[in-house]
Amino acid sequence: MLAPMQGLTNSAMRRLVIDRGRPEVVFTEFLRVSGVSRRRFGRRDMADIAAEQDGVPLVVQLVGHGVEPLVDAALIARDNGARHLNLNLGCPYGRMTTAATGGALLQYPERLAELLPALRRAIAGGFSVKLRAGYEDPRQIFSLLPLLEDAGVDWLVLHPRTVVQKYAGEADHRLTAEVVARTRLPVIANGDIRSAAEGRLMLERTGAAGLMIGRAAMADPLIFARLRGDAPGIPDLEQQARDLHGYLQGLLPLYRERFCGEKQVLDKMKNVLLFIDQPAFADTVRRLKKSRTIPAFARLLEEL
Ligand SMILES: Cc1cc2nc3c(=O)[nH]c(=O)nc-3n(C[C@H](O)[C@H](O)[C@H](O)COP(=O)(O)O)c2cc1C
Structure with missing residues (x-):
């Protein structure tokens, strides 16, 4: 899967990546959900809402806070053609965290316990979350798993760093393997996959159901074709x-x-x-x- 990357994975970039590497799934950049405006989405973001792009399933990612705005946004997205929605529970930056959206929401599991089932009810198609391993504690994920399962989330994308860690250090994919072993939900491994060889190893070592690739796909969109063996793994x-x-x-x-x-x-x-x-x-x-x-x-x- 192509990772959501704000400022990068706009529809033109997605078209290019699909054309060259053909990932099985692509994500929108996060679409910020307004807590104030009843339209919930900016006009430009509305144009991004769809079930697929160029024949590849498109997951629409929401970032925001509050049950009502997010449920509203999910319904608007559905009415405008979205089939797959994802909630951002990982973003570590700026205003995102001060308003307790994105990764900051991991500090409030009780809010998630209310928000996730409400979103599930509003979403007719696929519902996934993309999250860090924890806010400060990388093992927080294990206390979140029952919540995600009980809420009826379909699958999760795990970036095994904490929110406070931002991008420092390495993603700890031993955690990914442990999460795979401890949940019945399909887990997509994300974080620091730099080559097709690393990706294959990751699948083998973690038992993840799939991979999500961000930065390495911006360096080489063919990485998805390389993973499938449709392009040379190590080109000269x-x-x-x-x-x-x-x-x-x-x-x-x-x-x-x-x-x-x-x-x-x-x-x-x-x-x-x-x-x-x-x-x-x-x-x-x-x-x-x-x-x-x-x-x-x-x-x-x-x-x-
Ligand atoms: C510039 C940039 C923008 C990002 N924007 C988003 C975003 O909109 N939504 C999201 O869930 N993650 C976002 N991320 C995180 C990536 O989706 C991904 O989880 C992270 O980069 C780790 O994967 P990678 O090592 O394959 O890049 C962003 C990351 C970067 C570097």
Whole structure:
């Protein structure tokens, strides 16, 4: 599965990733649910609500707080065609946490005990949660499992870091294996999967029902095809250059169509470059990051 990544996995990026790697499932970026406006979603976010994209199931992810706003949002999403909804219980940043949304909600299991069954009742299709192992305690997940099971959640995505840990240290997938053994819910493993080989090992070691990949898919959307054996697991350098060229060359027109103005398009392309860390391409990536016009960016791409 392609992970939700705010600022990155917009519909144009999802199209590109589907076209190149064809993950089995894609997620929207988190859609923020307003506690105030009865419309619940911003206009741009509304455009993201659907059951699938390019033939691949699309999971609509909600982040917010309060039973009423979230249930309302789930109903609006359903009425606008969503079939799969996910609740974000992992986001560790900024306003998310001060308003006790995303990962901060893990501090309030009693609110979850009310919220999750209410959401379940409102959602006709699939209902999943994406969560950290705990707020501060990485073993909190074990006290949350009965709550998730009793609420009728269909599956969960586990990123085995704590909320306070943010992205420090390593994801501890021994926890993932333990969670798989202790719940009847399908568990999708997420966090620090950097290559197809690591992904396969992860499935073997944890017994997870599937994988969710974020940052590594921004570096190489073909990772999903590599996992299936539809693209070389370890391409040689020439092939890596062709793959990277094909990726960025394919993304540029999609971003020109989606975003407004040269600066925004370039900024969005440069955002993606932050994830490309092969030392062999460091010099080109550095120059791409400095380019000031789209034609200059496109010319540099030809050097790959
Ligand atoms: C820039 C960025 C944006 C993210 N946005 C979201 C989001 O909207 N919703 C969410 O549940 N997780 C979000 N995440 C977390 C990722 O979905 C994922 O759980 C995390 O990056 C670990 O997976 P990875 O190691 O494969 O990247 C984001 C992560 C990053 C780096």
